[in-house]
Amino acid sequence: MLLLILGLILFLGMHSARLFAADKRASFIAAKGPLAWKGMYALVSIVGFVLIIYGYGQARMSPTWLWISPVWTRHLAALLTIPAFILIVATYIPGSCIKARVGHPMLLGVKFWALAHLIANGSLADLLLFGGFLAWATALFVVSRKRDRAAGVSYGKGKPVMDAVVVVVGLVAWAAFAFYLHGAWIGVKPMGV
Structure with missing residues (x-):
């Protein structure tokens, strides 16, 4: 269950950057460029997605x-x-x-x-x-x-x-x-x- 929760935090958190951290997102893009942001966004999203899939699969084995x-x-x-x-x-x-x-x-x-x-x-x-x-x-x-x-x-x-x-x-x-x-x-x- 922990992997599922961590995956959700990473995936949904990254996809919520404009919602909760618009200033930090803009600062990061201004400092490092849009390609660096897109790269980090993709990497964190992929890791989060993989953790969601694995964590959900594990949780389905012994459901509460x-x-x-x-x-x-x-x-x-x-x-x-x-x-x-x-x-x-x-x-x-x-x-x-x-x-x-x-x-x-x-x-x-x-x-x-x-x-x-x-x-x-x-x-x-x-x-x-x-x-x-x-x-x-x-x-x-x-x-x-x-x-x-x-x-x-x-x-x-x-x-x-x-x-x-x-x-x-x-x-x-x-x-x-x-x-x-x-x-x-x-x-x-x-x-x-």
């Missing part, structure tokens, strides 16, 4: 159950991950109305993903992992939207045709993950196949 979720919550979780995938895809495909409206679709997608997994999983490790990501994404989304409004940031109008592309790619990615990759990578087959 806080609640047992009913079977139907798995189906709800599968449905909630559909908008998560669509929003995450909207982050990377420019020109969609979804990105223009949401502003930070990755963070909203992480919120859907984390909430879906919290609903369907009830161990202490699940609460730490998915609850941590949900709290982080919620806080960063609120702060980022406020920062955008204060700075007058506009994401344009977007084009409905790009929304169609985002939705199709998101659904294909969701299906690939739900029906195959989740079982192959995580060891849990959410769709039971």
Whole structure:
């Protein structure tokens, strides 16, 4: 459990630098340059991510159950991950109305993903992992939207045709993950196949 917690601190902490340490981040970039920041950001994030994966895997071996979720919550979780995938895809495909409206679709997608997994999983490790990501994404989304409004940031109008592309790619990615990759990578087959 300690490795999971340490991984979450490193990964989410690094991804929260603009939220909690904007001045220190700016000072570091001014002193050492943007490439040094990106290198450190990537290194700390990768180490944190590896610790999360390893720590969560270890915690799953002997779980501490806080609640047992009913079977139907798995189906709800599968449905909630559909908008998560669509929003995450909207982050990377420019020109969609979804990105223009949401502003930070990755963070909203992480919120859907984390909430879906919290609903369907009830161990202490699940609460730490998915609850941590949900709290982080919620806080960063609120702060980022406020920062955008204060700075007058506009994401344009977007084009409905790009929304169609985002939705199709998101659904294909969701299906690939739900029906195959989740079982192959995580060891849990959410769709039971």
